[in-house]
Amino acid sequence: MVTLALLQIKNFSFSYPRSAQPALQGINISVEKGEFIGITGPTGAGKSTLTYCLNGIIPHFQGGSCQGRISLGGASIFDRSPAQISRLVGSVFQDPEAQIISPEVEQELAFGPENLGFPPAEIEQRIGKALELAGIPGLRNRPTVNLSGGEKQRVAIAAALAMLPEILVLDEPTSELDPVGTDEIFQVLNLLNKEHGMTIIMVEQKTEQLAAYADRILVFNEGRIALEGEPRQVFARRRELEQIGVRIPQVARLAGLLGGYERCTLPLTVEEGHLYLESILRR
Amino acid sequence: MQRKARIKVEKLTYHYGSGQPVLKNISFETGKGECIALIGQNGAGKTTLAKHFNGLHRPSSGKVYIDGIDTTSTKVSELARKVGFVFQNPDHQIFHDTVAREVAFGLRNLRLSRREIEERTAAALEAVGLTEHCRTYPFNLSKGQRQRIALASVLAMQTETIVLDEPTTGQDFRESVQIMEIVRKLNENGHTIIFITHDMSLVARYARRVLVLCRGEILADGDVRSVFAAPEILKKTYLRPPQITNLARCLGRHSIPPDVLGVRELYELLVKMRSEKIGCCS
Amino acid sequence: MAAVAEYISRNSPIHRLNPLTKMIWALSILGVGLLFNDYRYLLALLASVLLVAAAAGVLRSLLPAAAGLTVFALILLLIQALFYGQGQVLFYLVPVSNRLAVTGPGLLSGIAMAARMMALVLSFLIFLATTRTRDIVLTLVEKLKVPYDYAFMFMTALRFIPAFFSEVRQVSEAQQARAYAVEGWNPVKKIRAYAPVAVPLVLLSLNKADQLAMAMETRGYSGGLRTCLREAKMGVADYGLSVLLALLLVGSAAARLAGYGLM
Numbered sequence: 157m158v159t160l161a162l163l164q165i166k167n168f169s170f171s172y173p174r175s176a177q178p179a180l181q182g183i184n185i186s187v188e189k190g191e192f193i194g195i196t197g198p199t200g201a202g203k204s205t206l207t208y209c210l211n212g213i214i215p216h217f218q219g220g221s222c223q224g225r226i227s228l229g230g231a232s233i234f235d236r237s238p239a240q241i242s243r244l245v246g247s248v249f250q251d252p253e254a255q256i257i258s259p260e261v262e263q264e265l266a267f268g269p270e271n272l273g274f275p276p277a278e279i280e281q282r283i284g285k286a287l288e289l290a291g292i293p294g295l296r297n298r299p300t301v302n303l304s305g306g307e308k309q310r311v312a313i314a315a316a317l318a319m320l321p322e323i324l325v326l327d328e329p330t331s332e333l334d335p336v337g338t339d340e341i342f343q344v345l346n347l348l349n350k351e352h353g354m355t356i357i358m359v360e361q362k363t364e365q366l367a368a369y370a371d372r373i374l375v376f377n378e379g380r381i382a383l384e385g386e387p388r389q390v391f392a393r394r395r396e397l398e399q400i401g402v403r404i405p406q407v408a409r410l411a412g413l414l415g416g417y418e419r420c421t422l423p424l425t426v427e428e429g430h431l432y433l434e435s436i437l438r439r
Numbered sequence: 440m441q442r443k444a445r446i447k448v449e450k451l452t453y454h455y456g457s458g459q460p461v462l463k464n465i466s467f468e469t470g471k472g473e474c475i476a477l478i479g480q481n482g483a484g485k486t487t488l489a490k491h492f493n494g495l496h497r498p499s500s501g502k503v504y505i506d507g508i509d510t511t512s513t514k515v516s517e518l519a520r521k522v523g524f525v526f527q528n529p530d531h532q533i534f535h536d537t538v539a540r541e542v543a544f545g546l547r548n549l550r551l552s553r554r555e556i557e558e559r560t561a562a563a564l565e566a567v568g569l570t571e572h573c574r575t576y577p578f579n580l581s582k583g584q585r586q587r588i589a590l591a592s593v594l595a596m597q598t599e600t601i602v603l604d605e606p607t608t609g610q611d612f613r614e615s616v617q618i619m620e621i622v623r624k625l626n627e628n629g630h631t632i633i634f635i636t637h638d639m640s641l642v643a644r645y646a647r648r649v650l651v652l653c654r655g656e657i658l659a660d661g662d663v664r665s666v667f668a669a670p671e672i673l674k675k676t677y678l679r680p681p682q683i684t685n686l687a688r689c690l691g692r693h694s695i696p697p698d699v700l701g702v703r704e705l706y707e708l709l710v711k712m713r714s715e716k717i718g719c720c721s
Numbered sequence: 722m723a724a725v726a727e728y729i730s731r732n733s734p735i736h737r738l739n740p741l742t743k744m745i746w747a748l749s750i751l752g753v754g755l756l757f758n759d760y761r762y763l764l765a766l767l768a769s770v771l772l773v774a775a776a777a778g779v780l781r782s783l784l785p786a787a788a789g790l791t792v793f794a795l796i797l798l799l800i801q802a803l804f805y806g807q808g809q810v811l812f813y814l815v816p817v818s819n820r821l822a823v824t825g826p827g828l829l830s831g832i833a834m835a836a837r838m839m840a841l842v843l844s845f846l847i848f849l850a851t852t853r854t855r856d857i858v859l860t861l862v863e864k865l866k867v868p869y870d871y872a873f874m875f876m877t878a879l880r881f882i883p884a885f886f887s888e889v890r891q892v893s894e895a896q897q898a899r900a901y902a903v904e905g906w907n908p909v910k911k912i913r914a915y916a917p918v919a920v921p922l923v924l925l926s927l928n929k930a931d932q933l934a935m936a937m938e939t940r941g942y943s944g945g946l947r948t949c950l951r952e953a954k955m956g957v958a959d960y961g962l963s964v965l966l967a968l969l970l971v972g973s974a975a976a977r978l979a980g981y982g983l984m
Contacts, residue, residue, distance in 0.1 A: 401613030
């Protein structure tokens with residue numbers, strides 16, 4: 157049986173107006189329903205541009221020229237209106253301060269469904285569900301100003317979930333957060349993905365956590381996909397990653413130096429590293 | 440001769456308006472040439488404390504001395520000659536149309552001669568690797584490059600102490616390393632460095648002394664190894680030592696010390712162990 | 722100052738009123754305040770406004786704002802007292818040379834103006850402190866038929882006021898740290914001093930507006946047909962109070978025409 161991928165990007169290239177260098181070149185990605193895709197790479201590699209192509213910012217908000225095809229749920233994304241895309245793709249951006257629109261949490265979650273013209277009873281239901289999924293039912297009646305960074309980003313995630321999207325696209329959502337906030341975000345995303353089958357595409361610099369949670373990692377460099385695969389395969393490519401400028405999880409780097417691990421079992425977390433070193437030391 | 444403390448904080452307490460104290464009874468000194476990391480979760484008071492080092496905040500009670508000068512009676516623009524401060528977001532300060540002019544801004548405020556301004560600007564741009572961009576419009580550069588402009592504009596002022604508030608937040612790995620390598624060089628050239636960060640691997644790699652803040656109080660103050668070897672203290676302010684330190688702690692029964700800071704270090708320890716093992720068996 | 726114009730969460734009867742009722746109340750204070758110029762009437766009006774603040778449990782939170790207003794009120798009082806000119810001289814501000822006379826009627830008229838100004842401003846602040854922004858927007862859109870885009874602009878402006886002030890502070894601190902002296906009173910310097918603070922602020926705000934627009938776009942904001950989660954309901958108390966306020970306004974106008982409340 158052939159399963160159709162939820163998101164299919166084929167030979168896709170994109171250039172910003174007045175720019176000689178294409179921002180994205182020959183991108184091919186296929187994402188199945190329920191996958192957690194991590195995207196990393198240096199600044200200017202085209203990661204954010206790709207998220208803009210997925211959530212309709214390009215071409216509706218920002219111009220440019222593109223080639224190739226992006227299809228979501230079987231139809232081309234460029235044939236859809238921004239409102240249609242907003243139902244399919246939930247978006248979370250980098251700056252918690254700049255993406256929260258409303259003074260209150262409930263209103264922030266209602267904003268999207270209200271724009272789509274749903275009846276109040278349905279909006280109510282979506283808000284309750286989204287707050288629960290993001291683990292913040294207690295924040296419902298709070299003003300958004302004095303939430304912590306991690307709370308603000310979870311509100312942003314909940315607001316995206318209230319649109320009941322097919323896929324969640326996050327562009328460096330933890331870059332402004334402290335370790336507590338970062339953990340909060342990864343835990344929520346992990347739960348969404350594992351328990352509720354949400355498809356997630358996350359651009360992220362914090363590779364230690366990304367390696368622990370993502371099913372697949374894409375490393376972008378200069379507008380192209382430089383490396384792709386399961387975290388263990390990708391982080392085994394030490395030389396290429398160092399050359400591109402991607403941080404390798406410390407445990408993986410140590411294992412890379414020591415060698416002696418089986419193929420496809422590169423340790424990524426402290427626990428895995430511990431088991432691996434015990435086996436090495438026993439030899 | 441006694442070593443002169445660059446920054447001396449005595450029983451500092453600070454609160455905004457009439458609210459709860461944000462900093463409680465903080466005392467410490469920095470010596471010349473130290474490299475100190477200030478860590479703690481958001482809201483612990485790191486930035487508030489740092490802003491006392493150049494007079495942006497004045498203690499509600501207690502004293503802060505910079506080179507023996509009491510900050511309460513000195514203007515911020517005066518203290519700027521003693522302590523440079525690099526803020527988290529470079530876009531909060533950049534407003535000139537070229538990189539060189541931006542870097543010269545502080546020097547013009549110090550009313551230096553034109554020649555001196557030009558020389559210092561050129562030297563600062565060289566130090567951060569932006570010489571070729573001296574005539575570029577700052578906003579045509581990347582965020583990481585803009586952070587280096589902000590850093591250059593502070594180090595051109597040739598202050599003894601440089602404070603950096605989360606200099607690598609929002610930067611990619613390579614940019615972070617670039618900035619921290621510049622910081623390392625500044626420290627080697629005799630500058631006292633105090634930096635705030637959430638990235639424990641940067642602390643392990645670049646700092647020698649760590650101040651841990653938690654809810655406005657100093658939880659720990661010591662060299663990096665001793666602080667990271669006591670994760671239960673860090674846990675109180677929701678911080679974790681770097682992955683590699685945590686891994687080393689699991690290997691106690693193989694007589695690996697619990698205060699390993701870097702991948703290289705653990706690697707060399709393990710290689711040495713292996714060769715010793717082979718040595719004793721043969 | 723960040724607390725001014727911010728919603729203060731309480732569970733008071735005032736908070737539970739419909740925003741429209743509170744708008745009518747603030748407008749009635751404006752109307753009554755402008756009708757009379759007898760200081761006794763205006764002091765009574767101010768007292769009534771403070772009573773409402775106390776009933777809403779926001780009096781304490783409004784104190785800093787009220788203290789700021791008092792400074793303005795005193796200046797107003799002084800100007801009015803000095804330049805009124807007529808009536809019996811009570812005392813001289815510069816006693817030796819008999820300069821700057823303060824007359825009895827001047828002082829009373831000064832008090833009247835100060836009380837009026839404080840009543841009007843405080844009533845508006847009480848309205849904002851007791852009404853959630855979302856309910857104001859709702860009332861504007863549903864009851865007063867203001868187009869959603871404008872109501873939304875109003876709401877967003879309120880939402881970003883605190884963030885804006887914190888950015889002003891951060892930018893000016895960043896420049897001070899580069900030996901930039903914002904201190905001092907020279908007005909020419911003050912005006913030239915704006916560039917280092919204003920330019921980054923404008924750029925930051927443009928950037929923020931851009932990001933906000935992207936966030937809105939990805940949440941389906943397109944000017945199509947829109948629904949509202951909440952409804953702006955008028956209760957019995959709302960209708961009752963609105964009628965009472967209308968009667969008060971009509972009564973005041975009649976009293977004024979009959980010659981009451983004038984000095």
